[in-house]
Amino acid sequence: MQRQAIAVLALAGVFLAGYLTLYHYGYVGSIACGTGGCEKVQASRYAVFLGQPVALWGVGYYVSVAAVAIAGSVGAGQLSRWPTTALLALNGWGVVFSAYLTWLEVARIHAICRYCVVSAIAVAGLFALSAWDWRVRRRA
Amino acid sequence: MAKTVQKKSNAKFVGVLVLVAVAGVATLGYMVAQPRAGIRPVDPNLAPGTAEGYLAGNPAAPVQVIEFGDFECPACGQWSAVTEPDVRTRLISTGQISFRFYDFPLDMHKNTWPASNAAACASDQGKFWEMHDQLFATQDQWNGEATRDPSKVLQRLAQSLGLDMEKWQQCFDSQVHYPRIKANQAEAIRRGINQTPTFIIGSTVYPGAVPFDQFRKAVEDEAAKVAAATAPSKAASRAATKPPSKKNPF
Numbered sequence: 001m002q003r004q005a006i007a008v009l010a011l012a013g014v015f016l017a018g019y020l021t022l023y024h025y026g027y028v029g030s031i032a033c034g035t036g037g038c039e040k041v042q043a044s045r046y047a048v049f050l051g052q053p054v055a056l057w058g059v060g061y062y063v064s065v066a067a068v069a070i071a072g073s074v075g076a077g078q079l080s081r082w083p084t085t086a087l088l089a090l091n092g093w094g095v096v097f098s099a100y101l102t103w104l105e106v107a108r109i110h111a112i113c114r115y116c117v118v119s120a121i122a123v124a125g126l127f128a129l130s131a132w133d134w135r136v137r138r139r140a
Numbered sequence: 141m142a143k144t145v146q147k148k149s150n151a152k153f154v155g156v157l158v159l160v161a162v163a164g165v166a167t168l169g170y171m172v173a174q175p176r177a178g179i180r181p182v183d184p185n186l187a188p189g190t191a192e193g194y195l196a197g198n199p200a201a202p203v204q205v206i207e208f209g210d211f212e213c214p215a216c217g218q219w220s221a222v223t224e225p226d227v228r229t230r231l232i233s234t235g236q237i238s239f240r241f242y243d244f245p246l247d248m249h250k251n252t253w254p255a256s257n258a259a260a261c262a263s264d265q266g267k268f269w270e271m272h273d274q275l276f277a278t279q280d281q282w283n284g285e286a287t288r289d290p291s292k293v294l295q296r297l298a299q300s301l302g303l304d305m306e307k308w309q310q311c312f313d314s315q316v317h318y319p320r321i322k323a324n325q326a327e328a329i330r331r332g333i334n335q336t337p338t339f340i341i342g343s344t345v346y347p348g349a350v351p352f353d354q355f356r357k358a359v360e361d362e363a364a365k366v367a368a369a370t371a372p373s374k375a376a377s378r379a380a381t382k383p384p385s386k387k388n389p390f
Binding site for chain 1: 165
């Protein structure tokens with residue numbers, strides 16, 4: 001049940017991060033500096049990490065989480081313990097990185113992008129579900 | 141029995157996944173397919189403004205182009221590096237367009253006012269466009285993320301352009317051009333511009349970093365409109381295609 005919820009939430013996250021990636025490359029909206037927080041965040045130097053847009057790393061993260069959660073939700077994978085460990089590790093890292101990005105927005109960029117806030121909440125939700133899954137399976 | 145319940149649960153799970161995937165793909169596809177928002181005609185009832193911006197090219201060129209830009213805006217910097225060289229060599233230098241840059245310093249950028257000030261002071265010595273290019277090329281050295289006080293970097297840029305530093309510094313410190321920058325900014329606000337860069341090409345407003353092909357097409361469309369409107373008067377047509385004046389710095 002928890003893994004299924006993680007899969008659905010992560011899949012939604014893929015599209016959220018996908019939107020931000022398309023925005024970064026100028027396929028949606030226009031490449032411009034406006035008065036909104038998202039424009040400022042996307043235009044800042046922190047929008048790129050290790051040579052790739054942060055949003056693209058986000059797509060990779062959500063795809064990985066969704067893939068593991070789906071694998072752990074169907075067939076023999078439902079009884080396996082490795083998806084629990086993998087999800088906890090992935091989402092633990094997700095929470096740390098997401099917290100770092102939120103700190104950058106507040107302390108360095110001085111702007112808040114609402115899509116980033118939604119993503120941060122989604123990552124926190126994924127971590128909470130992973131922890132729940134881990135707890136339930138440890139008791140079983 | 142348990143297997144049937146499990147199968148139903150799996151089917152429901154897969155159904156929800158498919159639903160989310162279809163909704164996501166449809167939403168993103170719709171967004172990508174949307175025409176770029178904001179391309180609109182200039183309000184024909186808008187009275188001419190008093191701010192002049194900074195001119196490049198023949199002021200009597202058939203198509204008048206205005207850029208509202210912010211020196212600290214990365215999208216403006218990107219346009220300046222990628223597209224503007226082509227605009228200069230293929231449209232301004234050939235006398236097809238006149239090009240005016242209007243400062244539109246956005247509140248979100250901390251060091252954009254000093255940068256506009258540095259460019260205005262360079263303009264006093266006939267080197268606005270050189271400073272304009274330098275500012276965009278070195279954005280990461282003086283922008284709000286790099287420093288709280290950009291004046292040293294701006295001084296260095298002025299020096300590298302061979303400006304009379306005493307005059308430039310005096311101009312920079314006195315902020316004598318702030319009213320001019322403010323007037324350029326006010327012109328943007330008066331025209332309802334809300335992002336940088338924004339271009340007005342003839343009678344149409346194009347928000348965002350317009351790629352060269354779209355830019356040239358817009359200029360050709362405007363030139364065709366002008367030619368159609370002035371067709372009866374050959375003399376006017378000749379005047380409109382005269383070679384660029386000495387004001388063209390490129």
